[in-house]
Each structure stands twice: as structure tokens, then as C-alpha cells.
Amino acid sequence: MSRESFWTADPADLLRVREGFRLADTATDDHPGFEGGKSEAKKALAEGADILAELQEKLFAGSRMGGHKRRILLVLQAMDTAGKGGIVKHVMGAVDPQGVHLAAFKKPTEEELGHDFLWRISKETPGPGMIGVFDRSHYEDVLIARVRELAPPEEIERRYDAINEFERGQVANGTTVIKVMLHISGDAQKERLQERLDRPDKHWKFNPGDIDERLLAPAYQEAYQLVFDRTSKPDAPWFVIPADHKWYARLAVQHLLIDALEGMELEWPAADFDVAEQRARLAHS
Secondary structure: OOOOOOEOOOHHHHOEOOOOOOHHHOOOOOOOOEOOOHHHHHHHHHHHHHHHHHHHHHHHHHHHHHOOOOEEEEEEEEOOOOOHHHHHHHOHHHOOHHHEEEEEOOOOOHHHHOOOOOHHHHOOOOOOOOEEEEEOOOOHHHHHHHHOOOOOHHHHHHHHHHHHHHHHHHHHOOEEEEEEEEEOOHHHHHHHHHHHHHOHHHHHHOOOHHHHHHOOHHHHHHHHHHHHHHHOEOOEOEEEEEOOOHHHHHHHHHHHHHHHHHHOOOOOOOOOOOHHHHHHHHHOO
């Protein structure tokens, strides 16, 4: 377990996709490893934010002065309204933005469609010392493509293998890959979509196409199950996080990042100058 004081069991272990995992049997309104509700979660998130910020600064500093190549890639996948934006705002918003690289993948452009599906993804992978965050990702090309029949079945099959090879390359390059699926129920999604329609300040978040996608939820569940079966690997695992409670999803993702950073056993980089000499120079300046 990490330095956070509020977990009763390690959510990284509880939420990890393992052999035999079935998305259809997984709760969306649970909060594994955390005893408490929204008010307790607010305090917990603040505690975790301080821990995450320190660790992220060590990661960033080490790449600038220590020369290490470690980095993190956080992949966020979910149905609409599940809370990807809230993760970016409330979890990643607590760290130094110069050490974060955010990429949000929308419908491919004509230029992107002229290349292999991983072409646009490869350009956005994080550099040394960075935490990269993918708001949607290369997995859209085996999720939407499968559900909407945007590619032939044999091409989608090829993409699973290409994804595994791509992620193996990232790991070999010093990247810790954390793949998260925020798992929201149909009822919770409907409530959030209704809120976006009821509030003028939320209209900009609503897309009529969200309802079309919602109607395809059973097909998406099958597509996600195939993704987990084919691409959850020991060095690039999937974590399925119950997302009916936004506060829990944020806490869980925060922990996954803390857990990954603590596993790196980071130290502050040693100065590449004589500290005593520079202290004396400063005193006489």
C-alpha cells in the first residue's frame, strides 16, 4: 500500500483485470477499498493530491537533472459522461502542468485516416519525466470501429496485436502504462445526460450523438470485453473502475498514479554543481 491513509485495501489489486474477468458481472456503484462517502472522499482526494504532486515533481526533476527515462502513460477510456474530464481536472489538475502531456483523441482527420491508426497516437506519447494522459486513445480503433463496423473484422483483429506490440515498445522505452476503463451504469449515464440538457452551462458538453452511442451500450460492453481479453497484459494492465460515484473514480485513478510512481522508488536528483561553493557565492553577491 502507498502513503495514503484512507484505503482499507489496495484498489490497484482490487480493480485490476485478471484472467476470467467479466465486465457484465462488475458493479458500477461500488467503491472497493474505500469506506466512506462523498465528504470523506473530498478530504482523501486532498491528502492524495499532496502525495501525487510531490512524486510527480520527483519524476519530472529526475528527467531534467538525473537523466532518467521513466514516464507514465495513463489511458482513459469510457462511455460518455463517465468522468474522464473530471479525472483530468481534479486528479491531474493537482500536479505541475509542465510535467503533464494531455492528448484528447477525437474523430480522425483526413490526414490521420491516410496513415495507420497508431500514427497519430505515437506522436502523443510522453517524453522522459512526463505523465501522459490519453482522453480516449488507440482503443477507439477497436471499440467504435467494431461496434460501428468502420473496419473489416480482419483489420480489427490485426489491431489488437498491433496495440500489444505498441505498448510493449512503450514499456521497453521506460513507460509505465496504466489503462483505465471508467465503468458507468446506464441509469447514471442517463442522469448525467439529463443534467447536461437541463443546465445551460452544460449544453456545450452535450452531443446528440451521445444518445445514439448510448443505444449501442450492449455492443460496446461486448467490445470492451474483447479488449480486456486481448490486451490486458502483465506489463500493460487494464483497471476497471466503478464510475457511478465520480468521487470514487477520481480517488482510484489518483491511487493508480501514486502506486506507479512509488514503485519507481524516485529520489531527488543530486546537484550537478558544488552546493557549498554556490552557497558562498550567493552570500557574497
